[in-house]
Amino acid sequence: MRAPGGKDGLVAGDVLLAVDNVSLSFGGVKAITEVSFDIRKGEIRAIIGPNGAGKTSMLNVINGFYHPQQGRITYKGATRQKMRPYVAASQGISRTFQNVALFKGMSTLDNIMAGRTLKMQGSFFWQLFRHGPAMREEIEHRRKVEEIIDFLEIQAIRKTPVGKLPYGLQKRVELGRALAMEPDLLLLDEPMAGMNLEEKEDMSRFILDVNNQYGTTIALIEHDIGVVMDLSDRIVVLEYGRKIADGTPDQVKSDQKVIDAYLGVSH
Numbered sequence: 001m002r003a004p005g006g007k008d009g010l011v012a013g014d015v016l017l018a019v020d021n022v023s024l025s026f027g028g029v030k031a032i033t034e035v036s037f038d039i040r041k042g043e044i045r046a047i048i049g050p051n052g053a054g055k056t057s058m059l060n061v062i063n064g065f066y067h068p069q070q071g072r073i074t075y076k077g078a079t080r081q082k083m084r085p086y087v088a089a090s091q092g093i094s095r096t097f098q099n100v101a102l103f104k105g106m107s108t109l110d111n112i113m114a115g116r117t118l119k120m121q122g123s124f125f126w127q128l129f130r131h132g133p134a135m136r137e138e139i140e141h142r143r144k145v146e147e148i149i150d151f152l153e154i155q156a157i158r159k160t161p162v163g164k165l166p167y168g169l170q171k172r173v174e175l176g177r178a179l180a181m182e183p184d185l186l187l188l189d190e191p192m193a194g195m196n197l198e199e200k201e202d203m204s205r206f207i208l209d210v211n212n213q214y215g216t217t218i219a220l221i222e223h224d225i226g227v228v229m230d231l232s233d234r235i236v237v238l239e240y241g242r243k244i245a246d247g248t249p250d251q252v253k254s255d256q257k258v259i260d261a262y263l264g265v266s267h
């Protein structure tokens, strides 16, 4: 638990988000069945499981992209069954995607700036003339974006169109864009997918630094079990849409149901 107390009145270790008895299906396909777990303020929480276990569906429920047929989500003490993704974002939940979702023709700087959109409040009138409050606001947004660029050590590529960057750096820019929203809860969908060992080490370091320095609570899906064990405070394990284990890396790693799920033992 690394985060100090925050503006939402919660302190490290308090429940930031609770998933309560959630079920989600697509037609006849049950993606998630009666799953409950919580994410505590300041922790790095991993969601793992074999392919098709329901991990991405769960992130999509948490950020309001999917609405569960059953169960509830409680975030910062408020319970909801339905919420639009932009509302979740405005309440401090931001995410990255399994396949990088950036504006490929735009520069690193502009992509990260795009992540500030939700924070921009100046009226259209002022923005039109880049004057007065809008001007002051833009200076503040640029300062924040430059801070993120320094933090992620991507100064050298700030003007490069992201489509020209190697995959590992694109993932880092996508992290930057998510950070530009100054999230309280950051959802990372396979942040290391397709990376080589060095890129994975870099990304792991940045995830730990985000958690340490900004106090951001992080929930991540990751297939590299070594990385998950190193990074996470707690891990929830899904299989066929159901929760089969939940605990610290040591608890999960020695759980027979988890070992069986990963070895493909049939039940």
Ligand SMILES: Nc1ncnc2c1ncn2[C@@H]1O[C@H](COP(=O)(O)OP(=O)(O)OP(=O)(O)O)[C@@H](O)[C@H]1O
Residues within 6 Å of the ligand: 026, 029, 030, 031, 049, 050, 051, 052, 053, 054, 055, 056, 057, 058
């Ligand atoms: N939009 C959708 N329409 C229909 N079925 C879906 C949809 N999204 C997910 N599913 C199904 O729900 C189940 C869970 O999928 P999900 O992508 O959440 O799993 P996952 O654990 O993230 O898998 P992976 O590790 O392969 O990304 C799968 O059977 C999948 O085919």
